[in-house]
């Protein structure tokens with residue numbers, strides 16, 4: 001079983017920052033370094049940081065509900081800098097940052113992740129997102145977003161270019177022969193001369209090939225286009241599900257898609273997100289979950305749902321059910337909330353609270369109770385592991401590490417020591433050979449913009 005931690009460089013889950021044991025240290029390196037040490041003690045594969053490039057204003061065309069409620073998009077530090085500080089105090093923990101292919105440039109991103117991979121001796125991972133907020137577009141010279149189709153076309157070319165840049169130094173190009181002198185062998189460092197629909201990049205990169213070949217690539221696309229993209233490029237796929245059954249369906253589908261792209265399905269790891277609440281007794285865990293739920297302001301949850309769906313939910317009556325809507329944002333989250341709304345007959349107000357404070361996967365209890373649930377999902381074909389959210393930071397990670405991890409280890413489901421030197425090795429993924437990504441780019445050139 002593999003474990004990733006969903007860490008937020010900001011207040012995290014709605015309401016979590018109001019929990020009495022929550023520590024509001026988001027603006028200091030020490031806060032993240034302590035979390036990194038906790039996760040490494042728990043032998044987590046990686047720490048993952050989501051990201052967004054705006055303060056969302058999708059609820060009532062205002063940032064008010066995000067800021068007032070400390071909702072998920074209210075405050076976010078730049079994850080790459082946060083990861084560098086965590087890398088400095090750990091030796092094994094993988095470090096994953098979200099960077100958007102829609103608003104960044106391949107040279108900068110390839111360089112940043114190659115740098116992080118070198119600085120941490122092979123522990124870097126990139127969560128590739130295509131972004132889905134109009135408010136993000138407005139921070140990058142545009143009035144509106146590119147349509148989803150175009151965002152994914154750009155992302156395909158972006159990854160193709162990044163791969164070429166990482167390959168632009170052959171593995172043994174850096175010689176460091178002071179006598180000769182031969183610092184780097186010029187015949188082993190290549191321009192890439194890429195000219196495509198979206199990018200023109202000469203290369204080479206000014207950083208040698210990363211220790212992992214390519215950093216680990218993570219993706220969480222939920223539309224048909226997104227799932228296809230993920231199956232083509234990703235080493236790790238994040239998802240969220242409201243039931244074991246939908247997780248099993250997704251797992252089967254993605255593994256089939258990966259095989260259809262000529263990949264070994266075992267080289268694609270699927271990690272659903274969970275938000276367990278753990279306590280010394282089942283009773284205490286339930287009380288904690290209830291308190292955390294009480295602390296979620298419904299408009300904080302709704303404002304986050306509005307930005308995830310990219311739909312202004314302030315236009316619907318709060319005491320009626322969410323009607324069917326067109327979702328320009330995350331289809332997977334929409335499927336999930338429809339399932340919850342129908343199953344539990346929730347009004348929009350109740351859904352806001354649920355969305356902010358629900359215990360994803362329903363894992364509440366002692367370490368053994370939670371381990372039972374995780375074992376079931378893992379052994380019944382729903383996942384290769386989990387992306388663990390803490391109901392509040394940083395204590396939620398400490399609870400999980402001290403109470404759930406030992407149970408998983410006792411059952412032989414989870415490592416007691418890191419197996420490998422790099423994140424790829426710990427995830428059971430092979431090191432990427434130069435040129436490997438050329439086969440993954442779509443065969444058809446992108447259509448004109």
Ligand SMILES: Cc1cc2nc3c(=O)[nH]c(=O)nc-3n(C[C@H](O)[C@H](O)[C@H](O)COP(=O)(O)O)c2cc1C
Nearest residue numbers: 050051098129131220221222223226238239330331
């Ligand atoms: C667990 C999870 C985490 C995600 N994290 C981010 C994120 O940090 N930033 C972001 O822009 N999108 C994030 N997304 C959204 C996805 O990357 C993707 O853009 C979204 O699911 C829309 O995909 P689609 O266009 O295929 O529907 C996340 C999605 C999931 C399920």
